Amino acid sequence: MTARWRGAALFTAVALLVLVVAPAVLDPFRLGLLAKYLCFAIAALGIGLAWGQGGMLTLGQGVFFGLGGYSMAMYLKLHDAGPGNLPDFMVWSGVERLPLLWKPFASPVFAIAAAVAVPAAAAAILGLLVFRQRVRGAYFAILSQALAAAFVIWLVGQQGLTGGTNGLTHFYDVFGRDPEEDGSKRAFYFVVALVLGALYLLSRQLVKSRFGRLLVAVRDGEDRVRFLGYNPATVKTVAFAASAAMAGIAGALYVPVVGIISPSLLGVVPSIELVVAVAIGGRFSLAGAVLGGVLLNWAHTTFSEQYPSGWVYLQGLMFILVIMLAPGGVAGAVRWAGDALTRLRAGTRPPSASGSAVTAAAEGKEVAAS
Structure with missing residues (x-):
């Protein structure tokens, strides 16, 4: 079986597992948790595109996740309040008139479009300002991390506009459905799963295109690409904007699935956890990034349930073991x-187990997508 057909068969098998098996065997609560994991997997997919394929270590993806999440939450709060009324948290905060920023979000079309366009536009502006100055590597990572910290500080300080520390929560009607009903949770799950599948296929096609090959070339030798006549800043900005758009979509889907969006979900620590998830799954593989997003958050839930006082250490141990034994991640x-199995079947001696980590990392760099 060729690699192309093998990949198609694997994607079909995973799709059946997610769309058929999981809804049949999981209760509504666990299915809702899986939907939350898939939201984080969408954000991880964007990081896999920006970091794995483009070499841009972004530690502030929570900003774009939050922009998408707040866009959706603002519409839901206005819809619950009804025409001419203020959202409940504004009433409690003493706000007497709906802020101008909120008014366009009364339209669901505008809110959904903003959840995608605003993060992408913010990333594009930041990318043009930063990449043209040839800021990269650790400097770009620190800059993106500082952006996440500043964004959270601003959200917390705007109690009457953003809900402050509590964020936006208590949504009673999500596009005509009660979010607490089991049927609604199943519907939200299918929406998230289908969006993730569509974004994965689009990302895979992008990586396999000429632009994707150019993006990898920028990652591996930016100066060389510049000498060939291409503008690496433009290439990196497009990839960064696409990554931000995915994070915005993930945030918009997260709100009806979980029922809240708050600054605690968007800061430095959540952004770093997304990067850790991609590293565990395998940053050079799009499928690995998705797997890492699900795996880390599943471990988060499982460890916290079984070991409430020590789950953070177990989560950290998992990350250390993966990095030590498989630098290329699970993928x-x-x-x-x-x-190695192919070599054994061909009668060729495989590399020693001690060299497996180095081999996996080296071969991972040659993979544009999986």
Whole structure:
């Protein structure tokens, strides 16, 4: 079986598992948790595109996640309040007139479009300002991290506009459905799963295109690409904006699934956790990034349920073990195992186990997508 057909078969199998098996065996509560994991997987997919394929270590993805989430939440709060009324938290905060910023979000079309366009536009502006100055590597990572911290500080300080520390919560009607009903939770799950599948296919196609090959070339040798006549700043800005748009979509879907968006979900720590998830899954593989987003958040829930006082240490241990034993992440380790099996079948001696981590990392860099 060729690699193309093998990839199609694997995608079909995963799609059946997510769309058929999971809804049949999981209760509404667990299905809702899985929907939340898939929201984070969408954000991780964007990081896989920006970091894995483009070499841009972004530690502020929570900003774009929050922009999308607040866009959706603002519409839901206005819809619950009804025409001419203020959202409940504004009444409690002493706000007497609806802020001008909120008025366009009375339209669901505008809110959905803003959840995608605003994060993408913010990332594009930031990218043009930063990448033209040839800021990259650790400097770009620190800058994006500082942006996340500043964004959270601003949200917390705007009690009457954003809900402050509490954020926006208590949504009673989500596009005509009661979010607490089991049927609504199943519907939200299918929407998130289908959006994730569509974005994965689009990202995979982008990576396999000429632009995707150019993006990898910028990652591996930005100065060389510049000498060839291309503008790396433009290439990186487009990829960064696409990554931000995915984070915005993830945030918009997260709001009806979980029922809240608050600054605690958007700061430095949540942004770093997304990067850790991609590293665990395998940053050089789009499928690995998605897997990491699900795996880390599943571990978060499982460890916190079983070991309430020590789950953070177990989560950290999982990250350390993956980085030590498989620098290419889970996807890199799986690829190494598959190549080793192929060599055994061909009668060629596979690399030693001690060199497996290095081999997985090296081979992971050659993968544009999986």
